[in-house]
Amino acid sequence: MRLLRVEVDRFTSRRLARFAVLGALAIVAIAILGMWQTAKPLPESQVAMMRADFEIAVQEWEENGDEIIATCEADEAVAQKDDPSIDFGCEMQEPVWENWTWEEPTFAEESPNILPVLAVPLAFVSFLVGVSFLAAEFTTGSMGNWLTFEPRRTRVYFSKVAAAAVATVPVALVVLAVAIGGAWVAYTANDHVGTMTTDRWGEVAVSGVRVLLLMVGFAALGAALGALVRHTAAVMGIVLGYAVVVEGMLGSLVEALQPYLLRLNMMAVASGEATYGTEECRMVDGAQVCEWVQQSVSLTHGAVTMGAVLVVGVVLGWVTFRRRDVV
Amino acid sequence: MTGTAAPPDVDPATLAVSTRGLRKTYRTRHGRQVAVQGLDLDVPIGGVHGFLGPNGSGKTTSIRMLLGLIRADSGTMSIFGHEVPEQLPTVIDRIGAIVEQPKFFPNFSARKNLDLLAGGIGAPSTAVGKVLDDVGLSDRAKDRYRTYSLGMKQRLAIAATLLKDPDLLIFDEPTNGLDPAGIREIRTTMRGLAERGKTVLVSSHILAEVEQVADTVSIIGHGRLLASGSVAEIIGGGAHAATTVRVGVADLATATRVLTEAGLSVRADGEILVVDGAADPADITRRLAHHELYVNELVPVRAGLESVFLSLTAGEGPGTHLPLGESPGSPKQGSPKHGGPEAGAL
Numbered sequence: 090m091r092l093l094r095v096e097v098d099r100f101t102s103r104r105l106a107r108f109a110v111l112g113a114l115a116i117v118a119i120a121i122l123g124m125w126q127t128a129k130p131l132p133e134s135q136v137a138m139m140r141a142d143f144e145i146a147v148q149e150w151e152e153n154g155d156e157i158i159a160t161c162e163a164d165e166a167v168a169q170k171d172d173p174s175i176d177f178g179c180e181m182q183e184p185v186w187e188n189w190t191w192e193e194p195t196f197a198e199e200s201p202n203i204l205p206v207l208a209v210p211l212a213f214v215s216f217l218v219g220v221s222f223l224a225a226e227f228t229t230g231s232m233g234n235w236l237t238f239e240p241r242r243t244r245v246y247f248s249k250v251a252a253a254a255v256a257t258v259p260v261a262l263v264v265l266a267v268a269i270g271g272a273w274v275a276y277t278a279n280d281h282v283g284t285m286t287t288d289r290w291g292e293v294a295v296s297g298v299r300v301l302l303l304m305v306g307f308a309a310l311g312a313a314l315g316a317l318v319r320h321t322a323a324v325m326g327i328v329l330g331y332a333v334v335v336e337g338m339l340g341s342l343v344e345a346l347q348p349y350l351l352r353l354n355m356m357a358v359a360s361g362e363a364t365y366g367t368e369e370c371r372m373v374d375g376a377q378v379c380e381w382v383q384q385s386v387s388l389t390h391g392a393v394t395m396g397a398v399l400v401v402g403v404v405l406g407w408v409t410f411r412r413r414d415v416v
Numbered sequence: 417m418t419g420t421a422a423p424p425d426v427d428p429a430t431l432a433v434s435t436r437g438l439r440k441t442y443r444t445r446h447g448r449q450v451a452v453q454g455l456d457l458d459v460p461i462g463g464v465h466g467f468l469g470p471n472g473s474g475k476t477t478s479i480r481m482l483l484g485l486i487r488a489d490s491g492t493m494s495i496f497g498h499e500v501p502e503q504l505p506t507v508i509d510r511i512g513a514i515v516e517q518p519k520f521f522p523n524f525s526a527r528k529n530l531d532l533l534a535g536g537i538g539a540p541s542t543a544v545g546k547v548l549d550d551v552g553l554s555d556r557a558k559d560r561y562r563t564y565s566l567g568m569k570q571r572l573a574i575a576a577t578l579l580k581d582p583d584l585l586i587f588d589e590p591t592n593g594l595d596p597a598g599i600r601e602i603r604t605t606m607r608g609l610a611e612r613g614k615t616v617l618v619s620s621h622i623l624a625e626v627e628q629v630a631d632t633v634s635i636i637g638h639g640r641l642l643a644s645g646s647v648a649e650i651i652g653g654g655a656h657a658a659t660t661v662r663v664g665v666a667d668l669a670t671a672t673r674v675l676t677e678a679g680l681s682v683r684a685d686g687e688i689l690v691v692d693g694a695a696d697p698a699d700i701t702r703r704l705a706h707h708e709l710y711v712n713e714l715v716p717v718r719a720g721l722e723s724v725f726l727s728l729t730a731g732e733g734p735g736t737h738l739p740l741g742e743s744p745g746s747p748k749q750g751s752p753k754h755g756g757p758e759a760g761a762l
Contacts, residue, residue, distance in 0.1 A: 095535040230519030240504040414486035
């Protein structure tokens with residue numbers, strides 16, 4: 090505990106950690122600004138323009154509506170010969186005002202999604218601080234100095250990784266609270282709070298806990314990779330390379346990889362579920378017909394995958410830290 | 417690493433540090449490079465022990481191995497009788513070390529850096545103020561470490577080592593980059609620590625430094641021990657015991673002939689003869705007087721640690737501080753042989 094206390098003290102005393110809090114708050118501020126813009130009532134001029142467009146559509150419907158429906162139903166009947174389940178929704182085509190205007194969302198509707206949207210950037214900030222926390226010790230040479238005071242490397246390593254995780258908790262709580270509080274203010278200022286039930290607040294809290302766990306986990310993972318690679322820029326280079334090559338290129342080329350991509354699993358943890366699409370093709374009358382099928386990654390899948398990544402990273406860092414010379 | 421590191425003829429209880437057959441190699445592009453090869457080192461408890469060798473001779477590597485920072489390939493090490501690195505946690509509280517340059521967090525103040533170290537070892541918070549006072553940094557304690565001069569950084573590093581009130585202090589090249597005042601300060605500090613009963617192991621390639629402060633020395637080259645003992649023994653022992661005598665005499669030519677016939681090495685240095693190889697300066701006066709040559713000056717030239725070091729480590733590395741005009745490839749006559757503890761060893 091003594092080592093952990095010292096490491097938490099060092100973590101919170103670092104300038105980068107303080108800058109990171111400001112960075113996280115800046116990310117939150119941008120998100121809140123976006124929410125405020127979304128919740129803001131439409132200007133009268135824009136509503137008038139929409140109204141004019143709607144009236145044109147109604148007029149066209151009154152003139153050609155029957156013909157449009159007939160054509161639609163005929164096309165639907167042809168399509169249903171191959172697939173009886175096809176529904177073109179022909180009866181829905183009459184213009185209705187709701188489809189022509191913009192109904193500003195309420196805080197009550199949006200609140201469970203607010204924190205998950207912030208999960209990736211906030212987790213990245215936590216990761217960066219975690220990496221730097223350990224890597225800076227090697228680049229400044231202070232790790233060698235520290236080991237002349239505490240040579241038990243396993244203790245040293247885990248106290249540092251744990252400190253990165255523990256010190257992230259209060260920061261994450263503050264940042265997430267600011268995000269929710271700021272969002273509430275943004276919607277309240279525009280009179281779009283809606284009805285927040287206890288269940289809704291519960292969903293917000295659960296999403297907050299999940300994002301908090303992601304931030305904490307990524308801080309610990311960052312610390313482990315900092316010990317493994319020993320240089321912040323090198324770790325960031327590896328992360329960037331991974332993002333481009335694996336998450337970007339390989340992920341789109343090899344569909345089977347999709348459920349194991351970190352970003353998707355992060356979103357699954359943050360949102361409770363994440364979806365992705367795969368293209369499924371079959372031969373119909375000698376022609377290949379492909380359709381886009383939505384797949385999902387469950388919370389459990391996401392949690393297990395992210396947990397495995399964390400464990401592998403921490404163990405690799407530990408083994409390396411124990412064995413490698415410190416110069 | 418098992419077994420006692422000390423040989424039978426050395427009482428381990430008298431040693432602060434002992435290594436036997438210590439070896440370390442590094443993998444490089446050009447194959448494996450041997451940094452330390454079979455180092456046998458004994459540092460007695462108490463006093464200042466100089467650990468000398470040219471740059472690249474393995475001093476820092478040996479110290480890092482002792483402190484568990486790097487792994488030895490083979491050999492045994494012990495500190496105060498505890499095998500290291502296995503028992504390092506047991507004995508670490510008795511060791512304070514500065515390896516190469518002081519290394520702290522540049523954006524933290526001196527006090528913050530020491531507070532963290534003190535917290536790690538459970539030292540009382542008052543200890544930080546005390547050691548800062550001891551090294552004269554109290555006034556600058558709140559300043560960031562990166563704003564410190566090299567001398568102040570060095571003093572802060574010493575303060576850090578004192579947090580533990582250690583019995584053994586290891587200083588690796590502590591005067592590198594310091595101005596003369598800083599060097600004298602470090603020297604005084606080391607002597608002061610030794611007088612308080614501490615053991616100070618100081619590695620250096622600056623011989624004059626160590627000669628002034630050390631009680632005992634070990635000289636290494638190419639990762640091997642070349643000589644070890646008290647400074648007096650190293651300088652005055654072995655072939656150096658009766659090396660050089662400067663002789664002033666009126667008839668240089670005759671005196672040269674007489675002494676050369678007696679089997680001594682003689683060369684002229686202006687109006688003075690420099691005679692090597694005499695077992696006793698009195699032999700020179702006796703032989704010259706026998707030929708009615710009377711000396712007006714007779715000065716035995718005491719070998720310095722530097723000359724011994726140079727003759728032992730000639731050509732060992734770039735850090736060998738050669739006096740102008742001397743070649744590393746030509747050890748001085750009468751210097752101890754290369755390559756083993758037998759040369760001037762205790």
